[in-house]
């Protein structure tokens with residue numbers, strides 16, 4: 001008789017930050033897909049010590065935030081929960097792009113908890129952005145490698161609206177306006193952020209990851225660069 005393979009339910013820790021709910025929406029679908037494949041999902045949300053409200057409220061605050069974040073300022077976060085001290089088969093590290101970099105709470109996490117969380121751990125970054133993610137990805141991968149994490153792949157979701165409406169739309173939304181409701185702009189910019197098609201794609205990615213984990217297949221080979229994720 002063939003020897004029985006010791007199996008345990010695969011466990012995935014999601015560490016995430018979301019200011020305007022976009023990363024969060026993607027992750028809920030990603031998690032649901034994994035759970036459907038029998039994977040246990042544990043979610044740890046990063047909480048800034050001084051909460052940042054969305055929308056930021058004015059044009060001036062939005063410009064200031066864009067400038068500050070360009071210099072990769074850290075946003076201090078509350079201590080992580082005990083759940084993060086357990087063993088996981090995979091960590092999903094998810095958050096938005098802020099001025100071409102990872103967001104401040106994720107930068108804080110890397111700086112203060114990176115040494116404990118990431119050595120020899122498989123980490124799959126998930127990025128939600130309006131479309132400009134390359135510098136974010138390269139910087140994040142470098143930081144994770146510094147902590148000896150294994151980074152087998154990445155998931156990037158861009159907002160599907162066309163330029164220049166996408167950039168203008170994000171800016172106005174952050175400043176507290178509703179560009180999608182404007183008679184003129186609404187024609188080119190029907191929605192801020194990700195669409196329900198992209199949520200379905202995130203669910204499908206979740207199933208792919210869940211399946212790869214349960215079958216002990218490499219995550220490297222999974223194709224997340226699809227036209228729906230990166231239109």
Ligand SMILES: Cc1cc2nc3c(=O)[nH]c(=O)nc-3n(C[C@H](O)[C@H](O)[C@H](O)COP(=O)(O)O)c2cc1C
Pocket residue numbers: 017018019020021022023024065066069095096097098099100101128129130131132133170174193
């Ligand atoms: C301060 C700030 C800077 C941003 N800079 C970028 C950027 O450089 N590139 C980009 O593609 N999106 C940028 N965005 C847009 C967000 O990445 C995008 O709206 C994302 O979907 C938000 O995710 P969240 O709701 O989970 O926070 C920026 C957003 C903020 C708040």
